[in-house]
Amino acid sequence: MKRSLTTSGVVLALSAFSTISSFAADIPVTDAVKTSGKLTIASSLAYAPFEFTDASGKPAGLDIEMAQAAADLMGVKLEVVTIPFASQIPALASGRAxxxxxxxxVLPxxxxxxxxxxxxxTGSVATVKPEDKDKFTKKLDLCGHAVAVQTGTSGDIAADRISADCKAASLPEINKQIYPEPKDSIAAVLSGRAEAWLDDSTATGYFEKTSKGQLVVTGDSYYPSPLGIAVPKGDKATAAMVDAVLKELMANGTYKKLLDSYNMGKSSLDAPVIYTDVSQLNH
Incomplete structure (x- = not known):
């Protein structure tokens, strides 16, 4: 997989965007994408089912397929640059992506x-061994137990919020175990080092399905939140391009087809939403 990926940085300077009339829709393509002929994205390729490396060593997953569909729509090549998940926001903030x-x-x-x-x-859910499913049916059932999370994910943040609720209820806080990738969190539960894996409901549901129930989702979905693609703060041109291409993928049926293929139709939106301020979130 890595042999086919470039290691160069994403083009940094973005000028006012222009519309290329030869595209399938009026997508406001940035000058950087138009000039390079590439839609360059950062991806960890380590978060199935959204992004991972398939058996043949190629980038795969919902995010990769959606990005490829976007690149096809704009008539450019998709370029994937591997950046660890926890480093992606710093890379955007510093201009490296x-x-x-x-x-x-999308969090405050x-x-x-x-x-x-x-x-x-979607929201965060607990995933456990089948024999423990009835043990963790409520949020506070996690209090005092070892819970595996991937660093910087919604599960990581949800664990802290649940721990605060545990403390408020005079219960022991979660024993949070932080791992670099989902596979490590999964391995921690399967090996008995942790009792639950807390992560996004789409990722955990996908593992439950593909692993044939080695781990199962239990309890409610905690802290429902929007999921989205990140761009540098204040980069209106790139945000407008991504927003427009997602709208077109929704309109032409590609979006629904892709989500349904990953059993994620229930997490779909009618239209993309650009988030620039905390006030847009429901607390």
Whole structure:
């Protein structure tokens, strides 16, 4: 996989965008994309089902397929630059990347650093061994237990929020175990080092399905939030391009087809939403 990916940085300077009339729709393509002929995205390729490396070593997953459809629509080549998930927002904030086509949970602390174009909505859930499913049916059931999370994810943040609720209820806080990738969190639960994996409901549901129930989702969905693609703070040109291309993918049926293929239709939106301020979020 990495042999086919470029290691160059994403073009940094973006001028006013222009519309290329030969495209399937009036997409306001940035000059950087038009000049390079590439839609360059940052991806960790380590967060199935959104982004991962398939058996043949090629980038795969919902985000990759959606980005490829966007590139096809604009008539440009998709270029994937591998950046670890926890480093993507710093890369955008510092100008080392322009689009992080990763399904970020849109959170207040992240909105201080970047803007988002949301195209899904979901929450965090606990995933456990089948024999423990009835043990963790409520949020406070996690209090005092070892919970595995991926660093910087919605599950990581949800664990802190649940711990605060545990403390308020005079219960022991969660014993949070932080891992670099979902596979490490999964391995922690399967091996018994942790009792639950807390992460986005779409990712955990996908693992439950593909693993044939090695781990199962239990309890409610906690802290529903929009999911989106991140762009540098204040980069209206790139945000407008991503927003427009997502609208077209929704209009032509590609969006629904892709979400349905990953069993994520329930997380779909009628239209993308550009988030630039914390006031747009429901608390």
């Amino acid at each position: 322009t689009i992080a086509w990763t399904t970020f949970t 602390e992240r909105l201080k650093q970047v803007d988002f174009i949301s195209f899904m909505e």
